[in-house]
Amino acid sequence: xxxxKNFTKGFxxxxxxxxxxxxxxxxxxxxxxxxxxxxxGLATTFVLVSSNSVVSLIxxxxxxxxxxxxxxxxxxxxxxxxxxxMEAFLPDLFAALGLFIPLIVVNCVVLGRAEAFASKxxxxxSLIDxxxxGLGFAFAxxxxxxxxxxxxxxxxFGFSFIQGDGMLVFVLxxxxxxxxGYLIALLNMIKKTE
Amino acid sequence: xxxxLIIIGAVFVNNIVLAQFLGICPYMGVSxxxxxxxxxxxxxxxxxxxxxxxxxLIYNYILVPFGVTYLxxxxxxxxxxxxxxxxxxxxxxxxxxxxxxxGIFLPLITTNCAVLGVAILTVQKEFNLLEGxxxxxxxxxxxALAILLFAGIREHLDLMGxxxxxxxxxxxxxxAGILALAFMGFAGLx
Numbered sequence: 001x002x003x004x005k006n007f008t009k010g011f012x013x014x015x016x017x018x019x020x021x022x023x024x025x026x027x028x029x030x031x032x033x034x035x036x037x038x039x040x041g042l043a044t045t046f047v048l049v050s051s052n053s054v055v056s057l058i059x060x061x062x063x064x065x066x067x068x069x070x071x072x073x074x075x076x077x078x079x080x081x082x083x084x085x086m087e088a089f090l091p092d093l094f095a096a097l098g099l100f101i102p103l104i105v106v107n108c109v110v111l112g113r114a115e116a117f118a119s120k121x122x123x124x125x126s127l128i129d130x131x132x133x134g135l136g137f138a139f140a141x142x143x144x145x146x147x148x149x150x151x152x153x154x155x156x157f158g159f160s161f162i163q164g165d166g167m168l169v170f171v172l173x174x175x176x177x178x179x180x181g182y183l184i185a186l187l188n189m190i191k192k193t194e
Numbered sequence: 195x196x197x198x199l200i201i202i203g204a205v206f207v208n209n210i211v212l213a214q215f216l217g218i219c220p221y222m223g224v225s226x227x228x229x230x231x232x233x234x235x236x237x238x239x240x241x242x243x244x245x246x247x248x249x250x251l252i253y254n255y256i257l258v259p260f261g262v263t264y265l266x267x268x269x270x271x272x273x274x275x276x277x278x279x280x281x282x283x284x285x286x287x288x289x290x291x292x293x294x295x296x297g298i299f300l301p302l303i304t305t306n307c308a309v310l311g312v313a314i315l316t317v318q319k320e321f322n323l324l325e326g327x328x329x330x331x332x333x334x335x336x337x338a339l340a341i342l343l344f345a346g347i348r349e350h351l352d353l354m355g356x357x358x359x360x361x362x363x364x365x366x367x368x369x370a371g372i373l374a375l376a377f378m379g380f381a382g383l384x
Binding site: 021022024025026028029068069072073076077079080083084099102103105106107108169172173174175176177178180181182184185186188189192 | 212213214215216217218219222264265266267268271272275276306307310311314315318358359360363364365366367368370371372374375377378
């Protein structure tokens, strides 16, 4: 597989949220606005790129039986770094994302890529795979966040487009499920017509 | 009274799945049949309660005295994953019947963010040990309630004519959204 294909597969064809349905907890939990979605997506991208690179570098040193716990420790270390850095420099975003920052550890996307890709492939492909998948995840979260923000408060990234109150339900919990459901349905339709 | 408030709050008002978005993966993954949902709910309740007790002790008697609370994430996930392994081994030996029922769900629980989430929330809300246990059990009941309702609806959904683009995940997500809407009716109860 060419590296470009390796990079772009995370966006549409194997998008972790829309197609593989992985990492749905943060995808639904933090996407009350486009900015929050983007922040969460970039934090996950950093963890994904770092853990994929480290796992592919030391894959030959890890005994097969303890590989899952070792991967989890590697991932958890990077999550702690994100947690501390974000708390220091972006306290507002940290407060908005709250519980979901430590929960990147159990995001199936991160462990899934470490196990399915980085533990078998070389360093360069693993790094690109992590970057592609991470940005695909960030893309999905930003899109969902933008849709919810637009329908809920008539704005995207805080810039107001529509005057008035908007549909509050899209900012609240039910809107996350319904919004993601229709986004996936839309994507399925586009894929079918291609 | 305090405990009743914790229970009502965790089961209905801040339902762990429908209001807090924790444990969505098993919620979507194993909810196609009512029987598998029952097994998953049992396993979640078991592990969640145990994990909350163990992580509470670790936080208050190891992490806080040594001033290393920033290691919370790493230590919690390690403890939970080894706990799940241990429970699996013990259950296999002590109660093969229970192992048969819960067995395949146990490994999945390590990556169930609800377990880690409840353990972290217990610290954030500054519960004591007993309150933490009640909180964990109540959250597990909330998870069971949400997944059983959802599985019941999904079994009926299989018999319905769903438009092509909406089949599978999209319609399930919309159903979950409507369930969440229904649970919003409990807001303000506590």
